[in-house]
Amino acid sequence: MAMTPLEELRHSTAHVMATAVMRLFPEAKLDIGPPTDTGFYYDFDIGHRFTPEDLARIEEAMGKVVGEDQPFVRSEVTREEARKFFEGRGQPYKISRLGDIPEGEAITFYTNGEFVDLCAGTHVASTGRIKAFKLLSIAGAYHRGDERNKQLQRIYGTAFPNREELEAYLHQLEEAKKRDHRKIGREMQLFAFDEDVGPGLPLWLPKGTVIVEELERLAKETEFAAGYDRVRTPHLARESMYITSGHLPYYADSMFPPMTLAAESVPDSQKPRYREEFHREIHAGELTEAKMDRLISLAQEMAKGLPVERYYIKAMNCPHHHKIYKAIPRSYRDLPLRLAEYGACYRYEQSGELFGLMRVRSMQMNDAHIYCTPEQFGEEFNAVNEMYLRYFKLFGIAKYRMRFSTHDPARLGEKFVGEPELWKQTEDMVRRVLADSGIDFIEVPNEAAFYGPKIDVQVWSAIGREFTIATNQVDFAVPKRFGLEYTTAENTKATPLCIHRAPLGTHERFIGFLIEHFAGDFPLWLAPEQVRVLPIADGQMEVARAIERKCRGLALRATVDTSPDKLGAKIRRWQLDKVPYGLVIGKQEAAAGTVSVRSRQKGDEGAMALDAFLERAAMEYRERTLTVAV
């Protein structure tokens, strides 16, 4: 596969970096050093721990290699020659990589100066062509990306054809950091984390809650129009349900550990009396850590030997929804049945995976399950995809990627339920729906859910990480496990297909994404504060209050700046707070019944009648107008 000139440059820079590292640390063992979308990396196995100071030293040594203007020379070798060469140099990873090259394919070395690398190429003519590079970070990375393998040290860097482009890229990185939802979320007081609450458990502050509730309203209206029914389910369920669903064996690690309690079958007289004993203990002096330990062992002692049962906090809503399906006998006339809920779920994500709002342990999903017949499937699946696209248009989301995840036949019965026919049928159905609708997508094997193929919509965070923002999944397996059925027109029983869909993902991730997408500059309908009245002096305070009341009468979120500051300061604060409209009220406006409007897009728009402004704002709100440039 040919590299683009930029990839060639970056890959060559990776070789230069490896050359420099070998000069400084001759004992280093090399793995691989490919280009990436934004730069390059090289993986090293080395006893020394790279430090940020090392990066500067390595950069300096790289500068020397560039100065030596070493030509990159390609040579073909035999497998045996290559193996001997790397054995001689003590490079086990290279020998391992050699094994990846299929028989009959050319084995090539690229040499620059004293540095020789197993490499398919291609490269720039010589190291002197590398004009602008920078090493960015040090990271751990497993050999071949497998957790069971040794962790190597990876150095990330980037390179550009010239200094200017490198500087522009570094500047762009800085700019992206300003969009980071974690920074804006704190500045705008949208959400917060607290150590006592726990990692990955966000608190929605009042302003963030406004956004949450506006999104819920959007979803409810959209889903109502599309024929969904709303349901509500508990946050917990007995272990037995997750055994039925098949989730426990697959996902126990990702769920919070169960709550264990005395079984319902234990007579009351034998059940532990936590209450009295605890009460007595807890109030007998200070509550120390030692005492907590005593109380916990007391509880364990009391429960000892009793039959127990376990409850899990739900990590997904599907099993509960399946139970709602099952609560009532269903006929083909009832299908499709679309059950929607903004369900609260909890997942015990590994600590290192948590990332602001984008990856959390408590979340609310824009979830729904559509139960339908195979004949209805195409139309239903397509309707869900169209709902995605309508939403994306509403939010002005243009940069996304549809991923169609299919199964791997080699892993049937292990990672994927063993129903080869159903896999084929449903994947074909999805592929046909996608083709008919003309949506661009990429197909990725081996990424399906265990119960069926899926379409994920991928977006990128400000700092460039990729996330699934929405999902549309086929499930032909779990309804069967739950014994879901409907009576067909022929009066026989059949199992429905189920579509799991979450076009708005979770509140947490979706809002995290929206914060970055809009850089906090939300369209009016989502803005926590929509209108701020800015009286010039106290003399206009009464009029300002009256305008605030009028706005609120139209459900517009308005406030008055009651500070003793001068207008300039009020405007500045209004601007920094990213409020869509500011209404300046001075003596003239108060007398004329007008407001001087300031908008985020146009700045000072001059005076207009209050009613005219209210009509405009109310319409923007109602229509969910995308008022901001994104």
Place this chain on the structure above:
RNA sequence: GCCGGCUUAGCUCAGUGGUAGAGCAGCGGUUUUGUAAACCGCUGGUCAUCGGUUCGAAUCCGAUAGCCGGCUCCA
């Protein structure tokens, strides 16, 4: 979970073994103000936590927690 780094006031950040600082925010007062910062004053920190070294620790060492950059994972 793994590798590495970071943690000083609400926020942004100075402070390299010898009495904890600045700007902004907040609070109080004066000013009643016309489109991005009026003026004066005040409050606020167990330097993440615990332990160690030292006559003396924000500063050196260790552990723990949280966060950050990656890896792995992501129903």
